[in-house]
Amino acid sequence: MYEIKIAEPVLSSNIIPKLKRILHSGNLAQGKWVEKIEKNLAEYLNASFCVAVSSGTAALHAALSILNIGPGDEVITTPFTFISTASAILMVGAKPVFVDIEYDSFLIDPTQIEGKISKRTKAIIAVDLFGQMADYQKISSFAKKNGIFVIEDACQALGSRQKRKPIGSLADIATLSFYATKPLTAGEGGAIITNSKKFAKKAKSFRNIGRNLKNPELFNILGFNYRMTEFQAVILLSQLPKFEENLVQRRKNANFLTSNLSKIPGIETPTVENENQHTFSQYTIKVKKPYPLNHNQLKKKFDKAKIETKIYYPLPLHLQPLFANLGYQKGDFPNAEQTANQTLSLPIHPLVSKKDLNRIVKIIKVGSTIAST
Numbered sequence: 398m399y400e401i402k403i404a405e406p407v408l409s410s411n412i413i414p415k416l417k418r419i420l421h422s423g424n425l426a427q428g429k430w431v432e433k434i435e436k437n438l439a440e441y442l443n444a445s446f447c448v449a450v451s452s453g454t455a456a457l458h459a460a461l462s463i464l465n466i467g468p469g470d471e472v473i474t475t476p477f478t479f480i481s482t483a484s485a486i487l488m489v490g491a492k493p494v495f496v497d498i499e500y501d502s503f504l505i506d507p508t509q510i511e512g513k514i515s516k517r518t519k520a521i522i523a524v525d526l527f528g529q530m531a532d533y534q535k536i537s538s539f540a541k542k543n544g545i546f547v548i549e550d551a552c553q554a555l556g557s558r559q560k561r562k563p564i565g566s567l568a569d570i571a572t573l574s575f576y577a578t579k580p581l582t583a584g585e586g587g588a589i590i591t592n593s594k595k596f597a598k599k600a601k602s603f604r605n606i607g608r609n610l611k612n613p614e615l616f617n618i619l620g621f622n623y624r625m626t627e628f629q630a631v632i633l634l635s636q637l638p639k640f641e642e643n644l645v646q647r648r649k650n651a652n653f654l655t656s657n658l659s660k661i662p663g664i665e666t667p668t669v670e671n672e673n674q675h676t677f678s679q680y681t682i683k684v685k686k687p688y689p690l691n692h693n694q695l696k697k698k699f700d701k702a703k704i705e706t707k708i709y710y711p712l713p714l715h716l717q718p719l720f721a722n723l724g725y726q727k728g729d730f731p732n733a734e735q736t737a738n739q740t741l742s743l744p745i746h747p748l749v750s751k752k753d754l755n756r757i758v759k760i761i762k763v764g765s766t767i768a769s770t
Contacts, residue, residue, distance in 0.1 A: 519546065
């Protein structure tokens with residue numbers, strides 16, 4: 398059992414009575430509380446529409462489907478992300494086309510995108526990895542030039558901003574996740590953010606098994622059961638009023654680690670790109686030479702101290718068995734592969750205390766002296 402967890406929700410004290418009332422009401426899914434979280438999230442993001450779904454994966458699947466992307470189409474994305482980003486492309490029958498990341502930022506390298514655009518390319522999925530937005534000015538310029546869509550996988554980035562604009566404002570569709578490790582969490586859940594009324598209507602039908610929005614006995618499209626429960630909506634609503642306050646604390650914790658770790662040889666702290674506001678959904682360092690331990694060895698030190706850390710992601714997607722038929726080889730995306738062998742994410746959520754942060758720093762500093770003792 399970890400004494401310091403990689404993620405921990407900050408819940409309000411009055412949530413249990415609300416959950417009990419939902420349980421006794423008999424209306425457990427897609428009701429007034431789901432409508433309320435959709436309304437509140439849309440207002441928070443200054444977006445026209447928010448459509449709640451059952452997971453971030455469901456949101457990605459829905460986004461691709463409502464853009465009519467399917468067999469024969471190609472979608473450009475990054476190999477350094479959670480598998481759902483690319484597996485959702487397979488779910489609609491399209492082909493993922495990978496582009497390497499920028500080594501410093503972890504984000505898709507926009508300079509490599511244009512060379513991968515073909516006549517079959519229908520969309521680019523950019524990933525706001527670890528809570529930092531990709532370069533949408535450059536990505537959107539390629540998309541507009543070639544008449545393709547931009548999907549923002551913002552599943553790790555609620556609260557992030559670029560040039561003071563929130564997620565969802567710089568892409569055709571953005572997707573959110575409320576999985577257990579996210580700053581705003583319901584254990585599971587997701588959402589689609591868009592300013593297109595057309596896309597929002599299609600998303601609402603798609604998540605509800607393809608039902609006609611006016612006549613629920615009619616089914617116009619192939620849809621899926623991707624509805625959000627009332628329980629999930631209430632859990633999210635309980636956290637939303639203090640969400641920005643909690644993000645401020647995350648950033649303070651991140652800044653503390655950066656100031657204490659950045660001078661340790663071989664420990665590379667996260668960069669914040671110009672005009673970006675980082676949420677630090679994950680605070681991810683790189684562990685490389687001359688630091689005497691690799692990231693796996695350092696993780697074991699933390700495990701022994703009962704501090705939970707995570708390695709995101711140990712195997713880039715182009716080397717995963719699921720995508721073997723795409724023909725990619727080791728060495729095709731050197732930045733993603735090098736990064737996968739170096740990353741370690743550390744706890745910085747709002748419930749991590751100054752004492753906890755000092756323990757984290759001490760373990761890394763002690764590890765740096767191993768070779769000389």
